[in-house]
Amino acid sequence: MTSTKKELLLETALNLFNEHGFHNTGIDMVQSVSGVSKTTMYKYFKSKDELIIEVLRMRHNQFSEWMDTQVAEFSKAYEDKPCGKLRAMFDALHEWIQRDSFCGCNFINACAEFTDCSHPIHQLATDHKLSVQKYVQNLLEQAEIPESEALAIKICLLMDGAIVYAHTVGQKQAASIAKDMMLVLLEYTACRNSE
Amino acid sequence: MTSTKKELLLETALNLFNEHGFHNTGIDMVQSVSGVSKTTMYKYFKSKDELIIEVLRMRHNQFSEWMDTQVAEFSKAYEDKPCGKLRAMFDALHEWIQRDSFCGCNFINACAEFTDCSHPIHQLATDHKLSVQKYVQNLLEQAEIPESEALAIKICLLMDGAIVYAHTVGQKQAASIAKDMMLVLLEYTACRNSE
DNA sequence: TCATAGGTGTACAGATCTGTACACTTTTTA
DNA sequence: TAAAAAGTGTACAGATCTGTACACCTATGA
Numbered sequence: 001m002t003s004t005k006k007e008l009l010l011e012t013a014l015n016l017f018n019e020h021g022f023h024n025t026g027i028d029m030v031q032s033v034s035g036v037s038k039t040t041m042y043k044y045f046k047s048k049d050e051l052i053i054e055v056l057r058m059r060h061n062q063f064s065e066w067m068d069t070q071v072a073e074f075s076k077a078y079e080d081k082p083c084g085k086l087r088a089m090f091d092a093l094h095e096w097i098q099r100d101s102f103c104g105c106n107f108i109n110a111c112a113e114f115t116d117c118s119h120p121i122h123q124l125a126t127d128h129k130l131s132v133q134k135y136v137q138n139l140l141e142q143a144e145i146p147e148s149e150a151l152a153i154k155i156c157l158l159m160d161g162a163i164v165y166a167h168t169v170g171q172k173q174a175a176s177i178a179k180d181m182m183l184v185l186l187e188y189t190a191c192r193n194s195e
Numbered sequence: 196m197t198s199t200k201k202e203l204l205l206e207t208a209l210n211l212f213n214e215h216g217f218h219n220t221g222i223d224m225v226q227s228v229s230g231v232s233k234t235t236m237y238k239y240f241k242s243k244d245e246l247i248i249e250v251l252r253m254r255h256n257q258f259s260e261w262m263d264t265q266v267a268e269f270s271k272a273y274e275d276k277p278c279g280k281l282r283a284m285f286d287a288l289h290e291w292i293q294r295d296s297f298c299g300c301n302f303i304n305a306c307a308e309f310t311d312c313s314h315p316i317h318q319l320a321t322d323h324k325l326s327v328q329k330y331v332q333n334l335l336e337q338a339e340i341p342e343s344e345a346l347a348i349k350i351c352l353l354m355d356g357a358i359v360y361a362h363t364v365g366q367k368q369a370a371s372i373a374k375d376m377m378l379v380l381l382e383y384t385a386c387r388n389s390e
Numbered sequence: 391t392c393a394t395a396g397g398t399g400t401a402c403a404g405a406t407c408t409g410t411a412c413a414c415t416t417t418t419t420a
Numbered sequence: 421t422a423a424a425a426a427g428t429g430t431a432c433a434g435a436t437c438t439g440t441a442c443a444c445c446t447a448t449g450a
Contacts, residue, residue, distance in 0.1 A: 005397080021308045023218035026437060037398045038439085048438070103310040111363045112307030113216045115298040129364045153360075154376055157369060161356025165348075168306045168317075169324045174352060181349055184383045185376060200427075221407055232428045237409070 005036050006044045013055045018103045022052055022113045022121075052110075052121055059106050060128050067092060067135070083186055085139045086155070090179035093159060097166045097175050104167035108160065132156060145186065146193055158182055200231050201239045208250045213298045217247055217308045217316075247305075247316055254301050255323050262287060262330070278381055280334045281350070285374035288354060292361045292370050299362035303355065327351060340381070341388055353377055 012034035016025045027048055031038050045051040070092035071085050078084030096102060103109070107125035114121040137152035145151065162178035165171050207229035211220045222243055226233045240246040265287035266280050273279030291297060298304070302320035309316040332347035340346065357373035360366050 019310060021218060021310065023216060024308065027439080028437075037400095039399080039441095040397055042439070043396080046439095104307060108303075108359055108363060109307035109310075111359075112299060112304035113219065115214060115216065115304075115362075117365055126364050129360070133364075150372075153366065154372060157353070157356040157360045157373060157376075159356075160359045160363070161352040161354075164303055164306075164355045164359050165324070165352045167310075168303060168355070169321050169328075170312055171348065177345075177349060178352060181352075181376070181380060184380060188379045188383065222409080223407070232430095233409085234411095234429080235427050238426080241409095243408070 005040055009034050009036055009041060009044060009051070010055055010058050013051055014059060014106070015101075017052070017055060018101070018106065018109075022110065027051075049121065053124060056106060056110060056121065056124050056128070060124075060131070063128075064131070064135075070095070071139075083139075083143050083145070083183075086136070086143070086182065086186070087179060089136070089139070090159070090162075090175050090182065093162060093178070094175035097163070097172055102167070105160070105163045108164065129156065129160075132159075145189065147189065151185070151189065154185060155182055158185075200235055204229050204231055204236060204239060204246070205250055205253050208246055209254060209301070210296075212247070212250060213296070213301065217305065222246075244316065248319060251301060251305060251316065251319050251323070255319075255326070258323075259326070259330075262327075265290070266334075278334075278338050278340070281331070281338065281377065281381070282374060284331070284334070285354070285357075285370050285377065288357060288373070289370035292358070292367060297362070300355070300358045303359065324351065324355075327354075340384065342384065346380070346384065349380060350377055 009030065013025070013030045016029055016033060019025075020029075027038070027041070030051070031041055034041075041051075045054065067089070071088045074088035074091040075084040078087050081087070107128045110125045111122055114125075116122060117126070133152050133156045136155050137148045140148040140151055140155075158178040158181055162174040166174035171177075204225065208220070208225045211225055211228060214220075215224075222233070222236070225246070226236055229236075236246075240249060262284065266283045269283035269286040270279040272286075273282050276282070302323045305316050305320045309320075311317060312321070328347050328351045331350050332343045335343040335346055335350075353373040353376055357369040361369040366372075
């Protein structure tokens with residue numbers, strides 16, 4: 001029960017960073033919106049950068065769990081079709097994009113603000129993306145699809161493209177468009193390997 | 196000759212925004228790096244927001260011109276192949292991504308910092324992306340490929356995916372991977388229409 | 391009951407940021 | 421050559437931001 005306040009701070013900060021960006025969200029804002037005192041805040045997080053890092057770490061865990069459950073749920077609809085989990089992944093993405101609170105991907109946004117690749121925050125984003133890539137590769141291997149690594153990169157590129165295109169131009173169908181592209185890609189791979 | 200200083204300011208600001216982000220680049224920094232006095236600066240740009248807007252407008256024009264010449268140049272290599280200009284577009288993207296100064300797309304980054312879709316700066320980014328989409332659609336029509344609008348969206352999604360994936364995980368091959376995906380897509384479209 | 395851990399509230403130091411004021415110099419042009 | 425346009429330099433108002441200091445409150449468990 002000790003870390004209720006800490007979690008509240010992380011959750012509040014995540015929402016504010018989403019809505020206003022990282023540099024444009026002041027510590028004072030996190031403090032006043034959360035209602036937690038500044039002193040307590042600096043007890044848990046030595047600096048703003050550390051807060052950002054912990055927020056992104058939490059977001060990574062949240063996202064991973066969320067994706068897992070969503071994939072489990074959506075893939076039920078594809079029981080008789082191949083690559084159900086991969087399809088489900090894009091359905092999850094679609095659901096996310098439809099939300100009013102959708103502001104793009106926190107990690108992509110973080111890279112936009114912390115452009116230097118060697119910055120710890122940028123590196124955290126890199127780690128997240130590579131972790132998603134591994135996840136996708138795993139799904140491909142489960143489906144016994146060859147060239148899983150190269151394909152995983154392509155599918156991640158499609159997902160990021162969908163997220164960004166949805167956010168920049170408000171193209172709410174981006175995920176289902178990307179899903180179609182993935183299916184073409186999988187079909188093409190299957191054809192090439194059955195020749 | 197009147198606007199040399201203005202252009203210098205725009206060019207300097209563009210570089211600094213690229214390197215440090217929009218909110219993290221102070222007016223004082225633009226002033227001191229450009230060497231132009233602050234008074235002159237505020238004569239040309241009423242506020243920082245206006246500077247950002249004009250920088251993005253300039254960037255849009257720069258990018259459009261650059262893409263035109265690059266496509267003209269790179270498409271020479273595809274004279275005997277179909278969709279040379281579309282291939283060339285991804286070659287241009289590839290060249291851009293290889294640069295040391297590559298920091299992702301200014302417009303995607305702008306949306307990351309100005310998340311609200313109704314913000315003038317976000318809208319400028321939307322306009323830019325839709326303009327690129329129109330450009331791609333035009334190339335598709337030139338190549339007499341059907342369903343040009345739907346395909347243009349897909350190709351733009353691929354380009355943005357490549358840019359973002361290159362920036363976040365440092366995947367320098369992203370553009371040529373995306374190019375492969377586009378070719379599969381075009382082949383698929385051609386097959387479907389010849390049935 | 392009382393030490394301890396966790397939390398509050400607020401003031402503030404010091405840096406930085408946007409934008410303005412004002413007096414001055416340089417360049418251009420008519 | 422003189423007026424107009426463009427630019428300089430600097431100080432500073434006022435807001436905001438990060439991070440710290442310090443005195444105080446409250447729950448709880450040994």
